[in-house]
Amino acid sequence: xxxxxxxxxxxxxxTTNLNDYELVKFRANWITPFEKxxxxxxxxxxxYDLFIADIAxxxxxxxxxxxxxxxxxxIYTAIYQPFHVDSNGAILESxxxxxxxxxxxxxxxxxxxxxxxxxxGPSSPKLENSKLTHWPSSKIYExxxxxVEDFCAIQELILKTKTTDYPTYNGQKMERASWV
Numbered sequence: 001x002x003x004x005x006x007x008x009x010x011x012x013x014x015t016t017n018l019n020d021y022e023l024v025k026f027r028a029n030w031i032t033p034f035e036k037x038x039x040x041x042x043x044x045x046x047x048y049d050l051f052i053a054d055i056a057x058x059x060x061x062x063x064x065x066x067x068x069x070x071x072x073x074x075i076y077t078a079i080y081q082p083f084h085v086d087s088n089g090a091i092l093e094s095x096x097x098x099x100x101x102x103x104x105x106x107x108x109x110x111x112x113x114x115x116x117x118x119x120x121g122p123s124s125p126k127l128e129n130s131k132l133t134h135w136p137s138s139k140i141y142e143x144x145x146x147x148v149e150d151f152c153a154i155q156e157l158i159l160k161t162k163t164t165d166y167p168t169y170n171g172q173k174m175e176r177a178s179w180v
Contacts, residue, residue, distance in 0.1 A: 003055075003080075004031050005068045008102050034105045039097075042151055043158075044170025051076055075165040079154050087156065094153040095146070103147035107177075110140050144177045 006027065040048045054076050055069045071080050082096040094100070151174045158166045 002027075002031060002035060003069055003098055004035055004101055004105070006031075008098060009106075030105050030109055034108050035101050038101055038104045038151075041172045041174065042097075042154060044168065044172070046168035046170065047158075047166055050168065075161075078165075079157055083153075083157065085157065087160065092153045092156050094150045094157070096150070097154070100147045100150035100154070103143045103150075107140060107144040107147065110143075141177050148174050148176050 009026070009031075036048075039051070042048075043051055051071060054071045054073045056072045057067055057069050059067045071077050080097045082094055082099070084091055084093040086092075155171050158169050158171065162169050
């Protein structure tokens, strides 16, 4: 099961320079585990299982494009697709699950790239021709917080119709990240 394809990350900053083997590793190490993790956090375990059971595989007409999966039931497409709705004097807005998941995975990947664990303990890459960017000035927090805003909007939409459409909902809260 995967709502994301590698094409979701080939935007010039994530996987553009990876060879085929590295792309397979990227899917196994980043997309597969973190997609499930964030969806379980978003929906709760029971609703996640129902959501996944509703997923249908889409094979594009163009053989150059990767197959992808989307929900088929209207109650799941309502939270999967981008949306904006009025809610108690405010506007709920989400870029959709695909953008949310892409940003969370990008956050996890960049966050873990700052150091790695080796046999001698934690280490960080040596920068010979560049200077390390101070995290608050990078866009990493903006990426994470955009994903959190989508996450919270989806949960708010679920809560509006929980008793009728999503009775098994048990999503967990997610907070914005800060460098402070």
